[in-house]
Amino acid sequence: MATFTIGFTKTSAENFFQRLTDAGVSTVIDVRLQNTSQLAGFAKAADLAYFLGHIGRIEYRHAPELAPDETLFADYRKKGLKWDAFEPRFLDIMRARKIEKQFKPADLEGACLLCSEDKPHNCHRRLVVEYLEDRWGRSLDVTHL
Numbered sequence: 001m002a003t004f005t006i007g008f009t010k011t012s013a014e015n016f017f018q019r020l021t022d023a024g025v026s027t028v029i030d031v032r033l034q035n036t037s038q039l040a041g042f043a044k045a046a047d048l049a050y051f052l053g054h055i056g057r058i059e060y061r062h063a064p065e066l067a068p069d070e071t072l073f074a075d076y077r078k079k080g081l082k083w084d085a086f087e088p089r090f091l092d093i094m095r096a097r098k099i100e101k102q103f104k105p106a107d108l109e110g111a112c113l114l115c116s117e118d119k120p121h122n123c124h125r126r127l128v129v130e131y132l133e134d135r136w137g138r139s140l141d142v143t144h145l
Helices: 013-023 038-043 045-056 070-077 083-097 124-136
Strands: 003-007 027-030 059-062 111-115 142-144
Touching: 003 013, 003 124, 013 038, 013 045, 027 045, 038 045, 045 059, 070 083, 083 124, 111 124, 124 142
Parallel strands: 003 111, 003 142, 027 059, 027 111
Antiparallel strands: none
16 A cells, blocks of 8 residues: 655645545644644644545544654744755654654555645655655655645
């Protein structure tokens, strides 16, 4: 079974939830550090859990341990840290947290990692799945929705 990633910006709620249901996602794992921002619209934690359950019978889980810490996030968003410098710092954070021991490959089967970025290229959700693939020594068959 596949693992998915998705971002909620630059899309409508209809398109967002349709992509999840069409892909057969069973669980959304929210990898944002803060999941209650007013800017998140339909993706605020309480609303998102409700919509996922009622629209697609999809479970919701918040996993801030898969997000950058406040310092790295601020350096990237507010101080202009370049992606090439962000990436190794975030890899160090994941190593220190030993996220590969906090999750099992089965936890990501049919799951979709959620973040705000519309594309995965410069988003930490892509780094999370790549890191776990490397640590677990297996492909997660990742599809970016």
